[in-house]
Amino acid sequence: MDKILRVNMTDLTTSVETAPIEWAGLGGRALTSTIVAKEVEPTCHPLGPYNKLVFAPGLLSGTAASNSGRLSAGAKSPLTGGIKESNVGGTAAQMFARLGIQALIIEGMPTTDNWYSLVLDKNGVTLQEERGLLGLGNFAVVEAIQSLLGKKTGVICIGPAGEKLLTAANMSVKDPSGKLRSHGRGGLGAVMGSKRIKFIAIDDEGAPGITIADPEKFKAASRIFTKAMMDHPVSGQGLPTYGTNILVNILNEAGGLPTRNFTDGQFEGHDLISGETMHDTIVARGGKPRHGCHAGCVIQCSQVYNDKDGNYLTSGFEYETIWGFGANCCIKDLDDIAMADSIMDDIGIDSIETAVAFGVAMEAGILPFGDGKEVVRILRDEIGKGTPLGRIIGSGAGSVGRTYSMTKVPVVKNQGIPAYDPRSVKGIGITYCTSPMGADHTAGYTIATNILNVGGQVDPLKKDGQVELSRNLQIATAAIDSTGMCIFIAFPALDIPECLPALIDMLNARYGAELTGDDVVSLGKNILKTERNFNLAAGLTSAHDRLPEFFKTNPVAPHQAVWDFTDEEIDAFWNF
Amino acid sequence: MRKSTPSGISSVDSITITIKLFAHFRNGRFKEEKYELPPSTDCRTVILSLGFRLGEMGIVMVNGEHASLDQLLQEGNTLALFPLVGGG
Incomplete structure (x- = not known):
């Protein structure tokens, strides 16, 4: 796994390079941050031609190691003005690894208004002009790519939020069910939009695959590692049963559940939005309490949440999203929050940043606290369409706070503070x-x-x-x-004392290190x-x-x- | 230790506390109940009386603060019991 794919969007060229020696042994965040630090001028405009968008699978991605399928993306963040790494599940990391791609670096910026797409396959990377899918939401994009290039195609794409360069925009990654996972936080979707790339399709047909230096040692370490995951009550039982949303009641009890734009530490409606209630609702409506975001995940903290009629509404429905629109915006209807989650997946915007932005917007009087229906409307009709109000909220909590001269704006480095006071x-x-x-x-x-x-x-x-x-x-x-x-x-x-040594043994067995x-x-x-x-x-x-x-x-x-x-x-x- | 009845008047030699259970601890038990206890009862005694093993206890909070099993409960306290769970 030592191929570096480089795409220059200014002169529209692509190349395949051999990784320099100093990048050997680096993957995921170590590699994206090393490349960004080396190749990106720190003072550059994050949405200009001198920023670079870098993708790198983790060091163990593509192997049989449990839970190793995360993809890192890095750039200078248009939200914080600092470096950003964001990682995600889905199918892309494992495909990168099987194709031998250590990193994909996208640099420059088109000199015309044209949009493009990339296709990664065993021969490298191809750049094409893109017209048909512009303006579409992520679900439609994934569906179109699957019908065009096949069900197994990996997808990294942006929705309308990324196309409009909103600084809370995500990049979305197809998961094993054909739904979406998000490169969240920090507006990397806007960086992808600034490069005018609507999607990256990945085809790993005929890929060379992974070579393990010491397969026997790897297998032995992997067994110990997986056993530790299954034995621990949090990863083995709590997360699979209740998902991350089990935290609502815990943080509420501890007085650490930020409520009403960080005014209180407890929310009177906590039980209605809690993990316990959500679990029972999912089961009653024929959804799935357990669901993995990538192949090889043994924790399965994701879920499939159906609406009242038993139809799919959303998945990857996380504590932070539910806290953000629930306690922080005082919305007590889990179905409203699930609808918001689904729309945010589709338009491709960060559910934490957006929820914190809505909390500030509610305190500013733009809409009332607790009005879930109005949140859904603003997401769809304002942020999704890039109206002036949509751009203000869709650019994050700091943006709303500055525009409305608020002093109570929960951000650090302009990034919204998440679900723990x-x-x-x-x-x-x-x-x-x-x-x-x-x-x-x-x-x-x-x-x-x-x-x-x-x-x-x-x-x-x-x-x-x-x-x-x-x-x-x-x-x-x-x-x-x-x-x-x-x-x-x-x-x-x-x-569990055996867990970390087993992880290191897997790294050593994989690379002969x-x-x-x-x-x-x-x-x-x-x-x-x-x-x-x-x-x-x-x-x-x-x-x-x-x-x-x-x-x-x-x-x-x-x-x-x-x-x-x-x-x-x-x-x-x-x-x- | 006995369930407190709504009309019940605590006697001088008992205290009333609220017990909250979370996640699978609720299965076959309850979500929230008031209980009467002898004064100077510790968390451990209450946990064992409810049929839990100490080893399955993840988080014990009294009035929203982490508590040890030895902590003595006072009149009006809220005892919250969670299995080992997590998220993030």
């Missing part, structure tokens, strides 16, 4: 502040240890130990994001430093590693907690 779950506040990605819970998921008692217990309401917890998790996560593994492998990895645990930690540290240095050069300094000031001044019920870290305490994060 940093005043009452303090570790995650450190992650929001310091992650080079902007406010991103997945970058160092302290909820595991602050709330869920995984990997020990650090009191969420006290400052003690939070910086160290966030640092250790962010280092580990940067490394895991490079393997193609789903971040949920961290639950067993934090608690001799990595140790220390090497993996060094990899994680190097990735974070590389990303941080890019941000510093782009103008994002320690002054941007801060929460908005209302978290310091407005206590959140029921614990009356405030954000009370000093700047020095936050900056100590980078002492490694």
Whole structure:
């Protein structure tokens, strides 16, 4: 797996390169961040010709390792102005790997108004002008490509939000059921739109496939790894049964469920939108409580959620989306939220950023809190069509806040703060502040240890130990994001001693390498430093590693907690 | 430990607490109930009385804060019990 495909959209040329030696042993986030840091001028306009969009499968993608099918995408983010890596399930990562593609780099920008598509196959990459699918939603795009090029074709595409360069736009990736998964957060869909690429189709017919250096060792390590995943109560039982939405009631109980645009920590309608209620609703309507986002996933935290009549409504219906439109926007009808989720998949917009933007819009008086029907209308008729209001909301929470002169705008580095209140779950506040990605819970998921008692217990309401917890998790996560593994492998990895060594054994068996645990930690540290240095050069300094000031001044019920870290305490994060 | 009746008046030698159960802990049990307990009852005793094994307990919260099994319950406390679950 050492082919680098390069597409230049300015002169409309493509090439296949051999990866330079310093990229050997890099995959996923390690590789996308290394390439962006090396090849993208940090001060460039993220939607201009000097930004580059990079895709890389994880180091273990395409192998039989459980949960290894994540694809990383990287660029300078038009939302944060800093570096971005976003990873996703679906079928694309494994196809990239089987085709021997270590990375796809898209650079430049067309000099005309024409749109294009790319086809990746065993011969490399082909660039074609695209007309027919412009303006269409993601579901129609996937359907059209499947009927044109075959059911098995992999797809990465943008919907209307990406075409209109909205800074909350996603890139969407086809999953094994022909539905969609999202490269969320940070507006990479707008970067793809700026390159004027509507879709990338992937055909892995006749692909060389994966070579494992030591198949026996790989098989043995893979067995141990999969057993750890199945044995841990979170990955083996909790997530498969209830999905991620089990968190609604937990965070509500802990007073960390941001409610009414981060005004309260508990939502009176929590039970109506909870994972328990959702599970029972899915079962009663003949949906599927379990569903994997990629082949080889043993956790299956996704689901198929049907409407009242038993027809498919949405899948990949996550806690963060349900929190965002539920507690944060005070919508109590799960069907309204599911409809919003489906529309966001179709127009290709980030469900966290959009939900946080709606919370600010509601506080600004654009629409009432709790009005799910109006949310659905705005998504479809304003954001989906790119009206002025749609562009304001579809460009994220910061955009709404600036336009309406709001002071209560929950963002860090202009990226919307997700589903855990940093005043009452303090570790995650450190992650929001310091992650080079902007406010991103997945970058160092302290909820595991602050709330869920995984990997020990650090009191969420006290400052003690939070910086160290966030640092250790962010280092580990940067490394895991490079393997193609789903971040949920961290639950067993934090608690079951055999899990992480088995992961390292798989890497060594795959590549004939001799990595140790220390090497993996060094990899994680190097990735974070590389990303941080890019941000510093782009103008994002320690002054941007801060929460908005209302978290310091407005206590959140029921614990009356405030954000009370000093700047020095936050900056100590980078002492490694 | 007994279920508190709506009209029941707590005697001086008992306290009333609210117990909330989540995820599969609700199966065959309940979602939320008020219980009367002798004063100085700890979380462990309540958990065992409800037929749980201590090993299946993921998160124990009293009034929204993580609690140890030894924590003594006070009049009016809310005890929330979760299995080991997660998301993100």
